Amino acid sequence: MKILHTLYQCKMGGGSLRVALDLAETACSQGYSSAVITRDSPLMARAGGECFFSGDKWQDGWKLWQRLRQQSYDLIHVHDRYCALLLRLIPATIPSVQTNHIIYHTHRRLTPFADVVVACSREMDRHHEEFFGLPASRRVYIPNGVKPQFPSATRVQALRQEYTFSQKYLCLTVARLSEQKGHTYLLQAIASLPESIRQKWQFALAGSGELESDLRAEARQLGIEQDLLWLGHRTDVSEWLSLANAFVMPSLYEGLPLALLEAMAAGLPCLVTAVDGHLDVIQPRANGLFCQPADVESLAEGLKVLLTNGFLRQRLGQRAQEDVRQHWSFEKPGSSTKVSINAFIVPLGCLPMPSLSPDSQQATPPRPRFSVVVPAYNAEPYLQDCMQSVLAQTDPDFELIIVDDGSTDGTADLVRSLSWDTRVKLVQRQNGGLAAARNSGIQIAQGEWVAFLDADDRWSPEKLATHRLVLETRPEIAVTYDRAVFIDQAGQRSGLRLAKTDRPLTAEHLLLKNYLGNGSTPIVRRSVLQAAGMFNENLKRMVDHELWVRLSWRGYSFQRVPGILTEYRLHPQSLSANSERMLQGLQVFLEEISAYAPDLVQRLRPLILACNHRWMARSAFAAGDYSRARHHGLHSLKADPSVIWRDPRAPITFLAILLQSITPSFLFTRLQSWGLNLAHRWFSVQADREQQTLPLSPSHPSSGL
Known part of the structure; x- marks a missing residue:
């Protein structure tokens, strides 16, 4: 069998020419006679390639017609629109295949001349059906495949030493320098990056045009x-892919780019635009990242996320490499798809990914390990800060669910501004309170572990990665939690931190004090919430506290993880003004717990009241409301004097209130300042010790950055 591949428009070579050459080589290896004719190109030494076309379209058309008359071919395979036009010169007795690597409007007039039309992306196949009117018998979806060949680690190290960026990370793009490839948006995005990123990264552009x-x-x-390397047209792309640490493709439209597949095969984390072709290959949060086409801000934000997160790059690159080897490689045994064309069986490429095969309606992305639920009511002032702290996590395997609980400000618009990141989901509902909002998020959560974050709080970047170490290795633990530090309304940390405890948390311990601190510190297994129930919607206050008591009462285990990983925003006006409502909420809280633990509540009620008054006294004191602090301090001692030794922080609270009452104001101010500075230093030392136990984000092994 004799096959002729024709290609006219790739003078310098490119993805479509390499596809044609790969198909020709594959056909030759299977016993077919196969040739490729095109214009002059550095790639034409491969597979018996022939520089046939000169660039004069009329003369080239005449030459091709003569070639077809003089030589007998069993199949003609055309790879661009000009050669598709030349199909009209082919005798009707010769079967023909037309592969559309990119959709052009002229293809609609040209496809009638081919026996079979091949689409290399799912969207292109849909286009062939809906807009070109091609029946299933004349169209087929066959994605491109790659034959990855990369230099050894020794060669890569030597190459890095040859270039001036040997002490920098390298972000690479491989594409023809044309309007379609979106380079102008990439340059503007690079210019908008912080200097701290540009000092560590070099950006290389391979291609000419x-x-x-x-x-x-x-x-x-x-x-x-100074941030750019202009590499020109390269025949050693595989070496540059091995040198790189990240890959970006800002195209405005695509078919199924081989450069992207080869970058993934090299284990590179990829940031690409959400356009046809890319959508077939990239599964967001699993093997790559998306940004919006022709959107400098979206591209810059994607670069910031990718270039500042070594843990993310490693995870995305590993998964990308696995996916290419499994689904997009010519080397995979049995990967050739056989398509019947006029009684001939011709191998045309690699198998589609199972989730993207024609019998599948839609690709199903993998489930994230974490679901982060953020209830938000008129949270516009702080929500951006909150969401960015989640998106900056060193462990990217999460979905972020923002539940807009009937907000009347710009909360929903803020969430929509992150629509470029498919991990972010917006749920809008009528106002129903904190418990109902959290439950709405839990109901749609896909993750194995559910984390909660209030819209005015923040996380440290290592939050999810640190919790993951415990959740993966200790399946008996139902809830993990960490310590929190207070921040003010401007986001500045104070010297106050929530106390830590490593004691086993029983229902009795949790009734007396919420050792988890606040609703933004814990992460719960979703299976536990399904078995034990979600948040109690009868409560307006102490919503999370009741759930922890209930889980402990039912025998579930809690484990604190190392580190101060949560930043809890303190609103001074709420600490004193809402104390009466807090006491009313406490009564409802105890009534709800009495429904399943009446004896425990009855026995501990006086001490519970004492501990809560002590906490309100401390909060009022921190807010500078000393009168209310004395009020709650006296009520604490009156409810149960044993609070002094049963609540570890009670002695400090009562001593501070006493000193403020008997000491002249100028002297107390100095004592208070000295005490806060001392406490801040002590807490900082403790935090540094715990920080040393946190998991590190891996960086590129060949760089000291």
């Missing part, structure tokens, strides 16, 4: 010349 001089001029105007 008609826009090269314009792009170089734009780079000079943006002041980023």
Whole structure:
């Protein structure tokens, strides 16, 4: 069997030419006679390639017609729209295949001349059906495949030493310098990156094209010349992929780019635009990241996330490499798809991913390990800060569910501004309170572990990674939690931190004090919430506290993880003004717990009241409301004097109230300042000790950055 591949428009070579050459080599290895004719290209030494076309379309058309008359071919396979036009010159007795690597409007007029039309992406196949009117018998979806060949680790190390970026990370893009590839948006995004990122990263552009001089001029105007490497057209792309630490493809539209598949095969984490072709390959949060096409802000935000997170890059790169080897490689045994064309059986590429095969309606992304639920009511002032702390996690395996609980401000619009990140989900509902909002998030959560974060709080970047170490290795633990530090309304940390405890938390301990601190510290197994119930919607206050008591009462285990990983925002006006409502909420809280633990509540009620008054006294004191602090301190001692030795922080609270009452104000102010500084130093030492136990984010092994 004799096959002819024709390609006209790739003078320098490119993805479509490499596809044609790969198909020709595969056909030759299986005993077919296969040739490729195109224009002059550095790649044409492969597979018996012939530089056939000169660039004069009329002369080239005549030459092709003569070639087809003089030589007998069993199949003609065309790979671009000009050669598709030349199909009209082919005798009707010769079967023909047309592969559309990118959709052009002219293809609609050209497809009638081919026996079978191949789409390399799912969206392109849909286009062939809906807009070109091609029946299933004349169209087929066959994605491109790659034959990854990369240099050894020794060669990679030697190459890094040859270049001036040997002490920097390298972000690579491989594409023709044309309007389609979106380089101008990439340059503007690089220019908007913080200096701290640009000092650590070099950006390499491999490719040549008609826009090269314009792009170089734009780079000079943006002041980023020193950040860029202009590599020109390369025949050693595999070496540069091995040198790189990240890959970006900002195209405005695509087919199924081989450069992306090869970058994934090299184990590179990839940031690509959410366009056809990319959507077939990239599964967000699993093997790559998406940004919006022609959107500088979205592209810059994606670069910040990718370039500042070594843990994220490692995870995405590993998964990308696994996916390419399994689904997109020519080397995979039996990967050739056989398509019947006029009684001929011709191998045309690799198998589609199972989730993207024609009998599948939609690809199903993998479930995230974490579901982060953020209830938000008129949270616009702090929500951006909150969401960014989640998106900056070193462990990217999460979904972020924002539950807008009937907000009347710009809360929903803030969430929509992050629509480029498919991990972010917005749920809008009528106002129903904290418990109902959290439960709405739990009901749609897909993760194995559910984390809660209030809209005005923040997390440290290592939060999820640290909890994951315990949740994965200790399946008997139902709830993990960490320590929190107070921040003010401006986001500045104070010297106050929530106390830590490593004691086993029984229902009695949790009734006396919420050792988990606040609703933003714990992470719960979703299976536990399904078995024991979600948040109690009868409660308006102490919502999370009741759930922890209930879980402990039912025998579930709690475990504190090391580190101060949560930042709890303190609103001074709420600490004193709401104390009466807090006491009313406490009564409802105890009534709800009495429904399943009446004896425990009855026995501990006086001490519970004492502990809560002590906590309110401390909060009022921290807010500078000394009168209310004395009020709650006296009520604490009156309810149960044993609070002095049964609540570890009670002596400090009562001593501070006493000193304020008997000491002249100027002297007390100095004592208070001295005490806070001392406490801040002590807490900082403790925090540093705990921080040393946190997991580190891996960096590239060949760099000291």
